[in-house]
Amino acid sequence: MSKNLEKEFVMAGSDICPSLPSIVRSKSGIAFDPNRLAWSYRDGVDSVYMDFSGLHFTPTLMASVRLTLIWFAENRAPSTLMGHFSGLKVFALRLQKARVEPLESIGGNDVLIHSDTNDFRTRNLFAFLRRWHALALPGIQDDVVYVLDRKKLRKRETGIAVLTWDPELGPFTPIEQVGIQDALNEAYGAGRLSEEIYLLAWLFIALGSRPVQLAALKVCDVVRTVAADGAESYILLVPRAKQQNPLLRQELKPRALVNQIGRPLFHYAQRVSERFIGEFPDTQQAPLFPFPPQSRYLVSGQGWGRYHRTSESLRRLLVSALDKLSVRSERTGAVINICALRFRRTLGTNIAREGHGVLVIADLLDHSRTDSAGVYVAATPELAMRIEKATALYMAPLAQAFKGQLIDHEGSAIRGADRSSRIIDLRIDQSARPMGSCGSFSFCGLIAPVACYTCQCFQPWLDGPHEAVLDFLLEAAKRYPDGRIAAINDRTLLAVAEVVQLCRSRKDQAHGR
Known part of the structure; x- marks a missing residue:
C-alpha cells in the first residue's frame, strides 16, 4: 500500500472527506488515475472497466468506496477488483432506488433489506463491506459487520452441470467431442x-x-x-x-x-x-x-x-470460430453450445473415466484444492450405455455425423471411372460388394470403410451393404467389456446409421411410399 493512501486512512476516523491519491498502481504495477468518473485500463490480460456514474453518493461516501477499491486494486487480481465493484454496484442501485438525496452511509439494516443471498455477487459485496470497515473509512456503520456475521449466504452449488451432464454447460459426450475434433481438423485442412x-x-x-x-x-x-x-x-x-x-x-x-x-x-x-x-x-x-x-x-x-x-x-475468438463449424449434438439435435468451460469440464470427466482420483484431476486442472475434483469422480457413471441398432437409427439424424453425399450408383461418383476408388471390406461383405466410392484424389492413411462414413469425400452407393456395416460395428462393440474402448467408434456408428436411413428414405420415395 502506498504511503499517501495510508495517510488517507488515518484521516478516515474524522468527518473530513478523505481525498484520493493522484495516481494508483495495481498489484502488477499498472498506473491509473482513481479520480476519473470511470476506471479503464489494461492489467495483464484483463481489461478493467468500472463506471461510477450511476452511483448517487455523497462525496465522502464516494471517496470511501474508491479508497476501498484502491486497496483491492493494490492487493488483489484485476478480476477480483471488478467482482467486488460489480457486487457493490448492484447493491447500491437497489439501495438508492427509492431515494432522492444522495446516499451518505450504509447500515446493517440496508444490508438486511437490499442484499440478495441468492445472487452470486452478494459474496463479493460482503467481502467488500468487511474490507471497507476494516480500513476504518467513513460511510459504513458499525452494525454492518454484526449483520454480515449473522446473515447466512446460500451455499454455492458446484458441479451441477457436470453431475447432470447438462447439454448446454456440462461436459461434452464422447460423440460430441469426436464431432468437434473432426470438424476442427476438417475446417483447418480446408483453409476455413x-x-x-x-x-x-x-x-x-x-x-x-x-x-x-x-x-x-x-x-x-x-x-x-x-x-x-x-x-x-x-x-x-x-x-x-x-x-x-x-x-x-x-x-x-x-x-x-x-x-x-x-x-x-x-x-x-x-x-x-x-x-x-x-x-x-x-x-x-x-x-x-x-x-x-x-x-x-x-x-x-x-x-x-x-x-x-x-x-x-481470446474466449470470444474461440467461441466465434468453433460456432461456425455447426457441430450437432446427438442428444439434442441442435448445434453444440461451445464455450471454454465445457472443454475444461470434459477433460476433468475424461480423466475420472480413466480411473484417476481427485489428486490427479486437481493437478491437471490446476486446482489448489481437491474439493471441485470430487465432482468429476462422482459423475463417472454417466451415459455408460451401449448403443443398440434401434438407438443408433434414432440418434443418427440428430448427430448428423455423415458428411459425404449419397449417390444412386457408381456412375454418379466423382471418380466413377476409377475402380480403385471403390470402398470394399471382405469382413463385412464376402462378395466384395462396394459400400461406395472415395471422391478424394489424395492419399488417405485412414482405415476404410470405418473412417469413410465420417469423411466428406465419401460417396456411399444407394445399394451398398450399409446395414451390414452397421451390424458389423455393433457386434464389434460388444466384444469390448470396457465401454470406453467400445465408444471409440460411436460417432462412426451414427454416421453409418444415418446412411442406412437415407437409403431407406430414397428407396421409399422411388417406390412412391
Missing part, C-alpha cells in the same frame, strides 16, 4: 480456420485451461527438447490462475504436449516471435496469441501484458 485458432482450440481440448491462462502465454513458454537419439518432446509452461498470488506469470506449470500438437505449436511460436522483431528486446517475450496487427488494441496495455489478447477476447 487459421493456424492460430486451430492450435488455440486444441490447447483448450488437450489441457482444459482457462482463457486467462492461454491469453497470458508467451512464445518462450513453448519448449522443445531433443534427446540424443533425435527424439523430440514438447512442454508448455502454463501460467497458474485463481491461486492466492494475483500475479499471473509468477508461477508457471509445465504441461507435456503430444508431438502432434507440440511440434506445430513450436513452429507457430517461432513465426510469431519473428513478427515482433524491433518491438521487444527479446522476441521470445512476445505473446503467443497476440492481437492481430490491424487491431486498435495492439499496443494497449502496460507491463508484461502488452500486445496480449485479453482473456475475454
